[in-house]
Amino acid sequence: MKRRIFVLKFLSMIAIATILSACATSYQPVPTFSPVDLDAGGRALKTRNLLVILDASSSMEEGYQQWKKFDIATAVVRILGQTLPENIGIRSGMRIFGGDPAVFQKSTQLIDDVGTFDRNEYEKSLATVAGAGGPSPLPAAVDAAAKDLEGMTGKTALIVVTDGEKMGMNPAENARALKEKFGDSVCIYPVQVGDDADGKKLLDEIAEIGGCGFGVSAQSLLGGQQMADYVARIFLGDQLDSDGDGVLDSRDKCPGTPAGVNVDADGCPLDSDGDGVGDYKDKCPGTPAGVDVDADGCPLDSDGDGVGDYKDKCPGTPAGVWVDAKGCPASVLDSGSTAWTFNEINFETAKANIQPSSYGILDEIAAALAANPQLKVAVEGHTDNTGARAFNMDLSQKRAQSVVDYLVKKGVSPDRLSAKGYGPDRPIADNGTRVGRAKNRRVQFVKVD
Known part of the structure; x- marks a missing residue:
């Protein structure tokens, strides 16, 4: 009898595990995009060194929209290496922080030694990081980067790909110490994965400390031409992106976009609901197609009862009268x-x-x-x-x-x-x-x- 009870309990545990596994979040693969063959000919090389710091901590295993943040981050780092002209003549290296504790025993580790940029070695190094895990010791990674950069000549781009979350101690102080050591020879370029507000605030602070770098969202780099523009802006001279949205002036159909606004491939602010008001200033996202909106992107509400005209069944309700969801007195x-x-x-x-x-x-x-x-x-x-x-x-x-x-x-x-x-x-x-x-x-x- 005891053996039978044990077997039944064991089978029950297997059934529960199967159900939980079936209910696990299933993320979509990050859309593939082909790198643009960036022509560096005839253009000055203004940045001669690259150090990538990749966040492989446990928070990167979480989802953003329909994708896993770690998959977005590695896609950005991979296409960065594929977009850099192979004969660009820079020195590069790659460091991670966090990482699966079963694979990476150190809190931060240099996975691609600093040396002449080699695309094959770059991609092999990235492939060693199969997944994320562990804490988020960005401060330690920044301190270690200071040693990685010793002896480099010319300007260096420090590109940090992270969600900016769960950092523990404030890495801005470590970035400030690095900046004091290297001055204008090092520029910091944070790439935020996701849209965590505190994370963005931290990465904006780090970019400001860097002085000569700038921050972007990872989503703005998920396109071949967008990444090519990003690489050209950091490493090559003689082309401009006046509003800093990652789209060069020669292709920017919306010049003067405010700083930090996510844009499409044409340099225009994203407008998810297509109402003519960019997401960054749309106070009513998700407005149905064809609905007239005001300057804030909200449906027109002529009688001011809080129910948009397009679904108000009782227009002209006197001011102050309480109404139901149809805009009728209630x-x-x-x-x-x-x-x-x-x-x-x-x-x-x-x-x-x-x-x-x-x-x-x-x-x-x-x-x-x-x-x-x-x-x-x-x-x-x-x-x-x-x-x-x-x-x-x-x-x-x-x-x-x-x-x-x-x-x-x-x-x-x-x-x-x-x-x-x-x-x-x-x-x-x-x-x-x-x-x-x-x-x-x-x-x-x-x-x-």
Whole structure:
């Protein structure tokens, strides 16, 4: 009997493992792109050395869009080597940090010794890093790079391909020490994989410390011509990219693009929903095709009720009237629900002071409570995950209490109200997007029996 129970448990474990394996995230392969045959003839070589630092830490095993970040990073590093003219005459090397602990025992390791650039050796070295793992010791990699660069003559490009996440100690200080040692002979070029805001802030700081380099997104290099323009800009003279978007002026159909904006192959800001407003300033991404939008990329809303004209079934609603999802007047606390969410109750930034623009909806809530004297509610405050959790917990509690205090002043009995702050702990949308964070910043009323 014991043997039978053991066998059944073993089979159950296999079944669970099979289910978990089937549910594992499946990432798409990074689209292949052919390198452009970059002609370096007749152009001055302004950078004579290259050191690539590749992030192979565990965070690079995570996904970005439909791809694995590590696959994006290695694709960028590979096409960089394939785009550099084989006879360009530079010295190059490659270093990783992190890496599968079973393969790389050191926190950072030089996998391609510094020497005359050889495309075959470059690609063989990259192939030794089959996957990512371990911590993210970028500070150690930068310190080690300082030793790699000793004895080099001429200008050096230090290209760091990373997501900028989970770095632990601030590598900006290590970059500053490296810069003080080598001065203008070393330029730092961070390439961010993904779009983590803190990671971008860190890499922008490192690029600024480098002084003569610049940062780009890995996505902006996933094209043969885009990589060729990038390589030419770093290593070759006599061609310009005035707005710094990675697309040379000779092919840039949108000159003057603001710094840091992701662009397409023509140098124009990405516009994912095709509404004519670039993603970088589109406050309403995902607008349906054909919908008229304003300068912020948001659907026109003629009556200002928060419902775009294209789906407003009751146009011309008077100002301040509460409406439903179709833009038609509705009861604020409809009797068919037990919870009501309001993103329209706004506060001063990082404070619990209610903005005057919210008084109208709060007055309607007070009137609805007066019309339903048996209704008791818990007022819940919620925030997004921006900032420290402890601060957000305290802020959400204070904001919920501010709403309670306002309603009490409007005549609602205090024994019908309670306040509770949940900070960022109960999100209803993805905090990784601007729209999701806006939805998570809300006041919710929950019926109390």
